[in-house]
Amino acid sequence: MALSTEEVESRTTGTSAPAKSDSPIYNWPATPKVKLGISGAEPPMTDVEAEFQQTLRKFALEVMRPIGRKLDRMTPEQIIADDSPYWEFRKKYLELGIELSALFEMPPLERSRLFCIIFEELGYGDGGLAISVGAGILPQYLSALFGNKFLMERFPEDMLGCWAITEPDHGSDTLDPTGTAAHAEGRVSRSNCIVSFKGDKLVINGQKSAWVSNGTIADVCILYAAADTGNGPDYENGCVVVLPLDLPGVSRGKPLDKIGQRGDPQGEIFFNNVEVPMEHLLAGPEDFQRAVYCIHAEANVLMGATWTGAARAAYDLALDYAHERKQGGVPIIKHQRVAQRLFHMFRKVEAGCALTRRAAHYNQSADVPALQAAMTAKVTCTQWAHEVTSEAIQIFGGNGLTAEYPVEKMFRDARSSMIEDGCNELLAIKGGYYLMDEDKL
Ligand SMILES: Cc1cc2nc3c(=O)[nH]c(=O)nc-3n(C[C@H](O)[C@H](O)[C@H](O)COP(=O)(O)OP(=O)(O)OC[C@H]3O[C@@H](n4cnc5c(N)ncnc54)[C@H](O)[C@@H]3O)c2cc1C
Missing domain, CATH: 2.40.110.10 (Butyryl-CoA Dehydrogenase, subunit A, domain 2)
Structure with a gap:
């Protein structure tokens, strides 16, 4: 907004305080500090997205996290036994009523955002259980992508x-x-x-x-x-x-x-x-090469979203702990090196989230998905989940190494993610190949 002649004069002569425009900046607190929501610097969500995310976050915290921790302490045989808490998780997951068929009817941007929100939140609850859900839908998901009605009807979505x-x-x-x-x-x-x-x-x-x-x-x-x-x-x-x-x-x-x-x-x-x-x-x-390309592009985005969620979970726990734990007479977050560590964790979670959503959106909208975009999300987010969960242990100090606290499990979960769905080394080599432009050779 342009200043009046009197205002300009008063500024240059310094005779009185300048008049303020009606810019909203003047309504900010003098030293702004924004508290972000449950998924960081998230652009405004639609009501459907916000409700969906809140429901899934509750499920992640109240069902997945405790069941995941119980399963972690059980033998592989106990985990699949009839009385295993795994089946309670599975039942409650199905009760959420997430239908792939409904996702396929949505416009690409909406579909890609919801897809990412689902797997970020499942990853927030428990990385291993999220992967069980992700792998669990692949036969039906690929049958739907290939438009194969016989297989879609033969294998309903509640079959694992x-x-x-x-x-x-x-x-x-x-x-x-x-x-x-x-x-x-x-x-x-x-x-x-x-x-x-x-x-x-x-x-x-x-x-x-x-x-x-x-x-x-x-x-x-x-x-x-x-x-x-x-x-x-x-x-x-x-x-x-x-x-x-x-x-x-x-x-x-x-x-x-x-x-x-x-x-x-x-x-x-x-x-x-x-x-x-x-x-x-x-x-x-x-059609085999197409089918490998297709599942690889889908699964690597799913991995990006899942391990972004898992990294966010470790970051949130570390942030809370840094406020509670006193050392040297102050909550440890007041130590600059701890605050700095948390900042680097935060930026990796935020960047991983943005990167995966970008890959998901591009791939859901394009005629042919870009495999290099999906691999970028997978390699980056799994590496960062590994780094963020490791940093979370450091913030928890000795406590972080014990089974009493959840971060050592998150670290073990994240370590596996750099190998699953194609080890990151091979994906990076293959990714480099996809950057090559034959027209320029
Ligand atoms: C948690 C988890 C879940 C999984 N889920 C599934 C699933 O649902 N279905 C399924 O079929 N499989 C699944 N896998 C298997 C997974 O896809 C393989 O473990 C992965 O592809 C790596 O194969 P590998 O373990 O045989 O390692 P290898 O292929 O033997 O490789 C060993 C190591 O050698 C190096 N290496 C190998 N090849 C290259 C190369 N070309 N260039 C550079 N370095 C290389 C890498 O460091 C690699 O980690 C899962 C694995 C894990 C850990």
């Missing part, structure tokens, strides 16, 4: 799913069927699981690795495996099959004992002459 892709002899390289990130001397070794095309049937033989999330308990599986259409098994031109796991010939391995994400029950799945009708084929050899 799993994604079986890695094998004892194939880890990160299963996400790289073209060998983009392979070493020059690399050879694709024999597949451990083969789908043979026999007339109108598919016959599955072999096994998937002990790392399959929900592998020990899932009802339905989205299987990525080598295809044998008559010329021998081939993973580069493999296939994707969605099948129930109660068929004759399917058996499960021992539940996996591991460092973190213990609430996600993992284990091998074995296939011994398992037969399914051809209708269960989601992607044949001609």
